[in-house]
Amino acid sequence: MLRVLPRVCTRIPRRPSPLQYSRRPFHSSSSSRRSYHPGYFRFLDDIPEDTVFWSIIGLNGAVFAMAWWAKKKLEVERNPALYRWFQKNFTSSWNNISAGRIWTPVTSAFAHADFSHILFNGFTFYFMAPLTLSILGSRQFLFLYLGGICSIHLSGGASAALGSVAYTNIWRGRDVPSVGASGAIYSVLSFLAFQAPRMTLLLYGIIPVPIYLAVGGLFSYDLYRTVQDNGGKTNTSAHVGGALAGAAYFFLRRFRMF
Template identity: 45%
Template sequence: MLVTERRKQRSGDPSLLASMYRNWTGSWENLKAGRVWTLVTSAFSHSEMGHLFMNMFTFYFMGSAVAQMLGPKHFLTLYLFSAVTSCLGSIAWESYVGRNSRGLGASGAIDAVLGFLACAAPRMTFMIYGIIPVPAWLAVGGFFAYDVYGTAMDNRPGVGTAAHVTGILTGIAWYLVLFA
């Protein structure tokens, strides 16, 4: 997405960016047009390098632990399923509040991995900012509360807080279905 926007600025040709919006972002408009694949492809599209870096950093450390617990097939299923549910959660929320915005990024699916991990290994230590040790259940509970508040107050424009909330809930539900 970032590369596409820069190319559009240089060339003045909006067609590539329009194609990205149609095929790589989650939106009510895309679903109405039958582009259901965007429920998955939006999780592989990022608008900024920092956004991509933070998602992949978290995914690398937390995803590795969950992949070892579940095995590759079940891990991939969790990841793709939560990409879909978090995108749907974001679209539903945006529609509810009367916006037709587009969502993108892996955060919702990664938050599902975090939600699962907090249930499977609640005492695992997360290092917040690399220096503050916090048990997984407390860290993920804090992330969840922060995103619920952000969604309810609508105070984090450009951040898919509803996707984050839906992702964490999906990860918790996944754990409960498998292990409860």
């Protein structure tokens, strides 16, 4: 997994350690982080950054608990009602989208397949999201992370899910339901790699690696597995889509297209 070293690119404001977030809230920086079109969802910038951070973690935990409960009811009580409802509303697939459940590309980003899945995604989010929040502010971070809130801001989790659905259906000819925050987290990692390429990460908490090298390596590996169709149970196409969305988001901001 990836962890930020204390010393990062000097252009990025120093933030408190993630271990201090429960005691020290985020503070909004100058208005320079605001969107170039301030009329869009301006109220989101009034949400404290620590509220956004912990709310996303809490939502992931709540949805995971609901999925666990649905599986237990299916296994123990032989009652599939809750499990079927969860599959319809918290998994991303062409079947769900074509049935009119257009919210599933977003809601699926809060669902996870098992404990190791949510643990790895949660670990990465815990250490990478605070810095991105400090750069973007609440509103633009939510646009980046979730995507699909507004058509011109399609990025992050939603675009990764939609890209994965399109890829598996059009190129692979199958409809495989997908869950997980990996696409959204990859968009955050990709954005940071462009925003602060000299920032150093600790790979698996041990090996120091420049973020551009780490993210570039992950992207290349997932792209190879996607093309070769050997991702196994991992939805590598969502990883690729998330990384591309994060890069696109960086350049859209760089050229002041929003």
